[in-house]
Amino acid sequence: MNDRLLLARTIARVRHEGQRYGEFPYHVHLDDVERLSQPFGLNAMVVAQLHDILEDTTTSVDELILDFGEVIALSVSYLTDPLGVDRATRKKQLYERFKQLDELDDAARLALIVKACDRLANVKASRLFHPEKFVLYQKEHADFRSATYRRGLCEMIWWELDMMIEVGDKLGRA
Template sequence: MNDRLLLARTFARARHEGQRYGEFPYSVHLDDVERLAQPFGINAMIIAQLHDILEDTTTSVDELVVEFGGMIGLSVSYVTDPMGGDRKSKKHQLHQRLIQLDESSEAARLALIVKSCDRLANVKACRLFHHEKYKMYRSEHAEFRKATYRHGLCEMIWWELDMLIEVGDKIGRY
């Protein structure tokens, strides 16, 4: 295993200690996102481990820059929800930030990939365990897609995510 990835896993587990992802330790979610990000390289996997650290812990961007470098810190900051306000306003602000990202920048490209992997991991888990959250993700899908999707960037992630949303709509169970 890559030393930087091992450091990111260890760092994330320590910072998210005691937090839960539904019934599971939070690391289960981080590992799911990392697995989805694996085809996009080691930096995507590192960002996957760190993607929630700024919004869910007291970790600062400066700490991430010291430990993992400026590109990783910047990418994680791109995917982090703004502080304060309700979910709708935070997501709107985040989507406005994501819309403006230029995927020719490595930090932006990786942020868009990891944010898509994160959403896919959440949708998969919620379809199985939390139907109300699944409905929420389904209702947000069009706006999330408009902000995050870039043609050719991570098509297989988007194919699966779109199919999970579409199937949920068609079967009408959720």
């Protein structure tokens, strides 16, 4: 395993210690996102491990710059939910940020890839363990896709995500 990826996993596990992802330790979610991001390279896997660290811990952007460089730190900061009163407000602000990202920029490209992987991991988990969250992801999907999807960027992730949302919708109507 690469030293940078091992460092990202270690830092993520330490910083997220005690946090849960449903019934599981939080690192289970981070590992799922990393696995989905593997085809997109080492930097995507590093960002996958760190994607929630600014939002859910006391870790700073400066710490990420020191350990991983500016591209990784900026990518993680793009993925961090803005502060907001409620989910709808936070997501609206986040989606506006995503719409502005240029996938030709390394940090932006990594953020868009990892966000798609993160959403796919969340949809899969919610479909199995938290149907009410799955319904929420279904309702958000059109806005999420409009803000985050870029043609030619992680198409297989998007295909699987779209199919899960569509199949889940059909299952809900059955």
